[in-house]
Amino acid sequence: MPKDHGIGASPKRREDIRFLTGNGNYTDDMNIAGQAYIHFLRSDVAHGTINGIDTAAAAAMPGVVKIFTSVDFEGVGGVPCGWEITDRQGNAMQEPKHPILAEGKVRYVGEMIAAVIAETADLARDAAEAIDLDITDLPAVVNMRAALVDGSPKVHDDLTSNLCYDWGFVEENRDAVDAAIKGAAHVTTLELVNNRLIANPMEPRVCIGDYDRSSGDSTLFTTSQNPHVVRLLMGAFVLGIPEHKLRVVSPDVGGGFGTKIFHYAEEAFSTFAAKVCNRAVKWTSSRSEAFMSDAHGRDHVTKIELALDGDNNFVAVRTDTHANMGAYLSTFAPAVPTWLHGTLMAGNYKTPLIYVNVKAVFTNTVPVDAYRGAGRPEATFQLERVIDKAAIELGVDPIALRRQNFVTEFPYATPVAVEYDTGDYNATMDKLEQMADFAGFEARRAESEKNGKLRGLGVNTYIEACGIAPSNLVGQLGARAGLYESATVRVNATGGLVVMTGSHSHGQGHETSFPQVIAEMIGIDESMIEIVHGDTAKVPMGMGTYGSRSLAVGGSAMVRATEKIINKAKKIAAHLMEASDADIELKDGTFSVAGTDKSVAWGDVTLAAYVPHNYPLEDIEPGLEETAFYDPANFTYPAGAYACEVEVDKETGQVTIERMMAADDFGNIVNPMIVDGQVHGGLAQGIGQALLEGCIYDDDGQLLSASFMDYAMPRADDLPNFEVDHSCQTPCTHNPLGVKGCGEAGAIGSPPSVVNAVVNALRSGGADVTHVDMPLSPSRVWEAMQS
Amino acid sequence: MTEVSMTVNGVSVGGSVEGRTLLSSFLREQLGLTGTHVGCDTSQCGACVVHVNGDAVKSCTILAVEANGAEVATIEGQAAEDGTLSVVQQAFQDHHGLQCGFCTPGMVMSTLALLKDNPKPSEAEVRKYLEGNICRCTGYHNIVRAIMAASGQDVAIAAE
Ligand code: FES
Ligand code: FES
Numbered sequence: 001m002p003k004d005h006g007i008g009a010s011p012k013r014r015e016d017i018r019f020l021t022g023n024g025n026y027t028d029d030m031n032i033a034g035q036a037y038i039h040f041l042r043s044d045v046a047h048g049t050i051n052g053i054d055t056a057a058a059a060a061m062p063g064v065v066k067i068f069t070s071v072d073f074e075g076v077g078g079v080p081c082g083w084e085i086t087d088r089q090g091n092a093m094q095e096p097k098h099p100i101l102a103e104g105k106v107r108y109v110g111e112m113i114a115a116v117i118a119e120t121a122d123l124a125r126d127a128a129e130a131i132d133l134d135i136t137d138l139p140a141v142v143n144m145r146a147a148l149v150d151g152s153p154k155v156h157d158d159l160t161s162n163l164c165y166d167w168g169f170v171e172e173n174r175d176a177v178d179a180a181i182k183g184a185a186h187v188t189t190l191e192l193v194n195n196r197l198i199a200n201p202m203e204p205r206v207c208i209g210d211y212d213r214s215s216g217d218s219t220l221f222t223t224s225q226n227p228h229v230v231r232l233l234m235g236a237f238v239l240g241i242p243e244h245k246l247r248v249v250s251p252d253v254g255g256g257f258g259t260k261i262f263h264y265a266e267e268a269f270s271t272f273a274a275k276v277c278n279r280a281v282k283w284t285s286s287r288s289e290a291f292m293s294d295a296h297g298r299d300h301v302t303k304i305e306l307a308l309d310g311d312n313n314f315v316a317v318r319t320d321t322h323a324n325m326g327a328y329l330s331t332f333a334p335a336v337p338t339w340l341h342g343t344l345m346a347g348n349y350k351t352p353l354i355y356v357n358v359k360a361v362f363t364n365t366v367p368v369d370a371y372r373g374a375g376r377p378e379a380t381f382q383l384e385r386v387i388d389k390a391a392i393e394l395g396v397d398p399i400a401l402r403r404q405n406f407v408t409e410f411p412y413a414t415p416v417a418v419e420y421d422t423g424d425y426n427a428t429m430d431k432l433e434q435m436a437d438f439a440g441f442e443a444r445r446a447e448s449e450k451n452g453k454l455r456g457l458g459v460n461t462y463i464e465a466c467g468i469a470p471s472n473l474v475g476q477l478g479a480r481a482g483l484y485e486s487a488t489v490r491v492n493a494t495g496g497l498v499v500m501t502g503s504h505s506h507g508q509g510h511e512t513s514f515p516q517v518i519a520e521m522i523g524i525d526e527s528m529i530e531i532v533h534g535d536t537a538k539v540p541m542g543m544g545t546y547g548s549r550s551l552a553v554g555g556s557a558m559v560r561a562t563e564k565i566i567n568k569a570k571k572i573a574a575h576l577m578e579a580s581d582a583d584i585e586l587k588d589g590t591f592s593v594a595g596t597d598k599s600v601a602w603g604d605v606t607l608a609a610y611v612p613h614n615y616p617l618e619d620i621e622p623g624l625e626e627t628a629f630y631d632p633a634n635f636t637y638p639a640g641a642y643a644c645e646v647e648v649d650k651e652t653g654q655v656t657i658e659r660m661m662a663a664d665d666f667g668n669i670v671n672p673m674i675v676d677g678q679v680h681g682g683l684a685q686g687i688g689q690a691l692l693e694g695c696i697y698d699d700d701g702q703l704l705s706a707s708f709m710d711y712a713m714p715r716a717d718d719l720p721n722f723e724v725d726h727s728c729q730t731p732c733t734h735n736p737l738g739v740k741g742c743g744e745a746g747a748i749g750s751p752p753s754v755v756n757a758v759v760n761a762l763r764s765g766g767a768d769v770t771h772v773d774m775p776l777s778p779s780r781v782w783e784a785m786q787s
Numbered sequence: 788m789t790e791v792s793m794t795v796n797g798v799s800v801g802g803s804v805e806g807r808t809l810l811s812s813f814l815r816e817q818l819g820l821t822g823t824h825v826g827c828d829t830s831q832c833g834a835c836v837v838h839v840n841g842d843a844v845k846s847c848t849i850l851a852v853e854a855n856g857a858e859v860a861t862i863e864g865q866a867a868e869d870g871t872l873s874v875v876q877q878a879f880q881d882h883h884g885l886q887c888g889f890c891t892p893g894m895v896m897s898t899l900a901l902l903k904d905n906p907k908p909s910e911a912e913v914r915k916y917l918e919g920n921i922c923r924c925t926g927y928h929n930i931v932r933a934i935m936a937a938s939g940q941d942v943a944i945a946a947e
Contacts, residue, residue, distance in 0.1 A: 012880050012881065013880065013883065015888070016879070016880040016885060016888070017872070017880070018888075019885055019887075019888025019891050020862075020866075020872060020876040020879055020880060020885065020888075020891060020895065021822070021862065021863065021865070021866050021870075021872070021876070022820065022821070022822015022823070022861065022862035022863040022865075022892055023822065023863075024821075024822070024888050024889075026821070026824070026889065028815075028821075028825075029815075029821035031816075122805070122807070200923060201887070201889070201923055202824075202826045202832060202834060202887070202889040202890050202921060202922065202923050202924075203824070203826065203887065203889040204825075204826065252887075252888065253887065254824070254826075254887045254888065254889030255886070255887040255889060255923050255924055257923070286828045287826065287827035287828050287829065287832070288828055288829075506887055507886035507887030507888070507924045508886070509886070673883050674883070676883070676929075677883045677886060677924075677925060677929060680925055680926035680928045680929065681886065681923075681924045681925055681926045682926075683926055684925075684926030684927065685923075685926075707827070707828075707829045707831070708827055708829055708831035708832060708921070709829055709831060713921050713923070714926075715914075715917065715918050715921065715927075716913070716914040716915075716917035716918065716920075716922075716927040716930070716931065717914045717915055717917070717918055719914075719926060719927055719928070721910075721928055721931070722926065722928050746926075
């Protein structure tokens with residue numbers, strides 16, 4: 001019998017009511033009396049020298065309030081980067097200034113050059129068209145390898161080259177890895193591209209800056225996944241506004257997927273301009289602007305080598321990756337190809353020696369940063385592809401080869417600096433085998449063959465590091481912030497609770513799932529609990545939502561704060577019942593004295609906390625509100641096994657996903673319905689990367705995939721029904737809920753199984769092919785079929 | 788500026804608009820009906836779908852002046868007076884057919900149009916019909932199930 005309440009139940013989502021009736025409160029739905037509108041004039045060349053910006057004609061146009069260029073930002077900081085990488089020589093990465101509006105040069109198509117504030121959005125746009133730009137084109141550099149060649153055009157004149165850093169991990173292992181590869185019985189080498197993607201949450205970014213001259217308070221409404229981080233970065237590093245004079249609000253946010261984590265120049269601009277103009281100013285990104293201004297994702301070019309001994313045991317892995325940073329460093333950009341990628345190169349396997357080299361490169365393209373999975377999909381893809389290739393070369397079963405090399409004992413310290421606390425990779429693979437009916441595959445293949453189709457089966461595993469933290473570790477790794485989470489639980493006199501969390505929900509359903517946890521702890525109904533998030537004026541501090549961390553880190557903070565509440569409430573109950581604290585039990589919202597029939601209800605205790613007529617005033621203060629900051633001891637390590645079955649049309653190369661299966665281990669589950677939904681969404685994005693999506697620049701740095709007409713978003717028709725399971729559960733050992741996180745798994749786990757399946761299909765048709773680069777467009781597949 | 792008047796969710800409304808004002812902007816900015824969303828500028832995403840004279844229309848593809856005199860229905864008009872969700876809305880909630888909710892108004896309005904023409908669509912027909920509505924969150928799996936359920940066809944509940 002499924003639970004209908006508390007942890008493990010799937011209550012209907014309470015936030016759905018407002019979204020289904022048109023009552024959501026997204027940033028663009030908000031308007032402030034007297035607001036003006038912003039239009040940004042963006043560069044249409046990838047690289048050029050700005051000789052002059054003539055705004056005179058534009059400024060004279062109707063409705064124009066003010067026009068800003070970089071001269072208005074003298075003395076204002078650039079957009080900061082939140083992570084510093086130390087290179088192989090022990091030097092800090094090269095870090096260029098990231099101005100709010102272009103200074104002297106433009107470095108990518110879409111970079112902001114000027115901004116018009118006008119009475120309406122249309123008038124602002126009209127005036128921007130009247131700005132006269134004098135820009136001398138410079139040669140652009142788009143290709144990462146070309147960018148590192150001596151004599152290449154430089155993206156930043158004040159840096160020594162286009163190399164941001166050359167990172168080795170673990171550097172001390174380098175020689176041992178080289179030697180192991182030299183001496184191995186078999187080495188499989190694979191070169192591949194992890195295609196550049198655009199996150200495209202359906203809600204484009206929006207900012208509203210506001211300023212109150214009488215109080216000197218600034219407010220920014222923004223479509224952010226982490227308003228507190230925006231407040232800190234923008235307040236402290238860009239505009240010089242202390243936290244108590246700056247409020248950042250992220251109301252309902254229409255999807256993020258990573259690209260709304262970062263602090264963007266548009267946010268700082270809006271906050272700054274509101275003060276200068278002394279009125280609210282609003283910017284709503286068009287989708288076309290989003291394509292050229294939201295941080296992009298992935299974009300790695302990799303060579304991976306897998307060395308095996310004579311018994312097919314993995315003995316070493318060596319990788320060489322070029323990672324595109326774009327023209328400037330976005331908030332987390334340097335961490336993605338390093339700490340979120342190199343540390344995952346052990347995968348689910350006990351490979352003893354691993355060396356990862358990453359060269360991060362500046363190019364004349366939009367900044368690249370975290371997109372759903374961030375570094376971990378890139379690690380999983382290369383590892384799971386090279387294993388399949390090795391299986392082909394060695395003539396062994398790809399699943400048996402994986403199983404033979406699985407980590408089976410926990411905790412397991414990898415050679416790439418992380419320790420997996422729990423897992424059972426054979427269990428998820430067993431589950432997958434059950435779901436996928438591998439035994440029936442040949443019959444299904446024969447059926448496809450009758451219809452002129454090739455059928456392929458691809459399998460892979462994945463592991464990810466989620467719940468990003470602990471602070472002392474990430475601090476050593478170059479993070480410039482802590483990565484805890486905070487929660488304040490306020491119990492009102494009549495027993496209802498308000499929980500203020502630093503996590504941010506932009507589709508994850510926290511307003512429903514978080515109360516399930518607290519309801520379970522106290523034994524009260526979820527309807528007594530309200531979640532407040534997304535407003536720095538209401539929530540003390542927060543690190544936001546990304547890296548599948550909300551429940552593992554934010555949820556744990558809530559548990560800690562609730563534990564403090566329960567402890568204090570037990571003291572009050574003990575006083576009311578004239579018993580000792582130690583004898584008080586809390587069950588189903590009632591406090592009782594062990595071994596007696598004495599009890600008081602939750603509401604009696606909460607009322608006593610605020611009406612302390614009969615109260616242990618000498619021991620404890622009145623009131624019932626507690627805050628906890630939770631800083632985890634380790635990452636969490638969700639893992640799983642995925643399978644995909646495809647059909648490939650022999651005539652056209654068109655790939656159809658027939659089945660997509662995911663067996664995940666997320667540890668304990670709070671809301672199975674929401675977990676299923678998270679996996680579905682991740683699978684769709686992973687299949688999108690594998691089959692459809694690709695961000696394309698031409699050699700001059702023009703973005704060719706600049707709208708939904710040119711960038712193929714997965715549609716309902718492109719996807720199958722998904723088969724997902726999360727019954728294998730090895731609870732995380734170091735957080736109070738035993739949860740691991742589920743938000744990114746689908747996007748990490750699915751691309752390799754799709755490509756493995758297509759390669760399998762093509763080989764069954766006689767093609768001598770071991771890899772096809774994503775996205776697997778019909779033309780690429782057709783070409784591969786001819787080999 | 789041109790004066791327009793129309794009926795929106797059964798209420799007569801009017802306003803003065805520029806020739807270039809889209810119906811989506813008129814609804815959102817002049818009438819404050821912000822349930823209709825704008826997710827693109829190339830008529831691709833379907834977040835803005837409303838009904839005009841009974842047909843599903845992307846409100847970013849027509850001008851407010853073109854809707855002069857029309858009967859317009861938006862997401863705000865779908866629940867009952869007392870707040871009870873319509874069958875389609877309720878099915879979306881029951882089957883977890885929404886996450887961030889941004890695509891949802893367009894999905895619901897498109898679904899209503901689909902079920903009017905084809906009251907018992909097959910799953911393939913549902914997927915085909917949704918070609919003009921992009922959702923980035925759900926992978927469509929639960930949207931399709933919600934629509935099947937709304938059409939009275941059997942589907943298991945979302946958590947199973
Ligand atoms: S906003 Fe109308 S189709 Fe995208
Ligand atoms: S629910 Fe977020 S785009 Fe569909």
